[in-house]
Amino acid sequence: MSNLHYPQFCALARAAEIIGERWTLLIIRELLLGPRRFGDLLDHLDGMSPTLLTARLNALIDCNVVRRTVLPRPANAPVYELTEIGREVQPAIRELIRWGGRFLFPQVAGDTFEPDWVLLGLDAIARRTPVPDINIGLVVTHGKKSAGFTVAGSDSGTAIRKGIADCKGTLEAPFDAVLQIVGMRVPLQDAIAARRATVSGSLAAVRKLPLLFDLADRPRISPVAG
Incomplete structure (x- = not known):
């Protein structure tokens, strides 16, 4: 489970405990685009360590937001994907992107982009x-x-x-x-x-x-x- 805890009986506080940790929203962004191998996630999360990615994924799995699965043949590769509960956050992500777009520019030197x-x-x-x-x-x-x-x-x-x-x-x-x-x-x-x-x-x-x-x-x- 996430180490983040707000001592408040509030649904927003609970949501923030799950997705408010550093990097977690960006992991969800990647998984909204489809199932991802661990290495693919790491490649698209420049600056995140393998240890921290493992910890964040395990916390999301514990909350039933993410699950591990295996792609069918011929890929036959272990991947992470969003559960139905995890995909339900997409409308909120959409609105955050709309809001965050106001602050997208000017571009910051060194930022990666996929x-x-x-x-x-x-x-x-x-x-x-x-x-x-x-x-x-x-x-x-x-x-x-x-x-x-x-x-x-x-x-x-x-x-x-x-x-x-x-x-x-x-x-x-x-x-x-x-x-x-x-x-x-x-x-x-x-x-x-x-x-x-x-x-x-x-x-x-x-x-x-x-x-x-x-x-x-x-x-x-x-x-x-x-």
């Missing part, structure tokens, strides 16, 4: 109301790393999926440029002209990408265009 994390960030700013019925591909780059997503609009709102499938057009750009385009801080054509973004397929389809998010309504989440 393109896979963008899925949760995009989900946090996705519209939950009817949007254009369209699939748009998005490839987020960071150095030699990249991650591809399908941004799918419908009457139910916007959904984000791993991988690119059945997309009329695809935008490829680093994350800060994606935020500038989606937040309508920089016109798509200007980002392309500045070689900050490329588009394959339908340019008209990719121009609709900001309509699938509410970032343009939130003036402090996006970096200043420059």
Whole structure:
């Protein structure tokens, strides 16, 4: 169990005891993206020691937030994944990401970044109301790393999926440029002209990408265009 204890009979205090320890929220972030091997978690939690990761995972297992399991063949590898109780924290994580986005910039030198994390960030700013019925591909780059997503609009709102499938057009750009385009801080054509973004397929389809998010309504989440 966690060593953190608040001597208060309060549900928020209990939640903070479970997820308020240093690194715990970031472990949950990783597991919201899918089951992870211990080594994969360690690779994405730069600065965390194996001993501390083991302790945090064991505390989450004791609370029935995380469980150990084994991937089916041919992988046949031991992994950690969220339980149903653990996945129920996702709406709270979504709101924390929305709130934390206000403080995302300026970037801090030396901070690491994984393109896979963008899925949760995009989900946090996705519209939950009817949007254009369209699939748009998005490839987020960071150095030699990249991650591809399908941004799918419908009457139910916007959904984000791993991988690119059945997309009329695809935008490829680093994350800060994606935020500038989606937040309508920089016109798509200007980002392309500045070689900050490329588009394959339908340019008209990719121009609709900001309509699938509410970032343009939130003036402090996006970096200043420059």
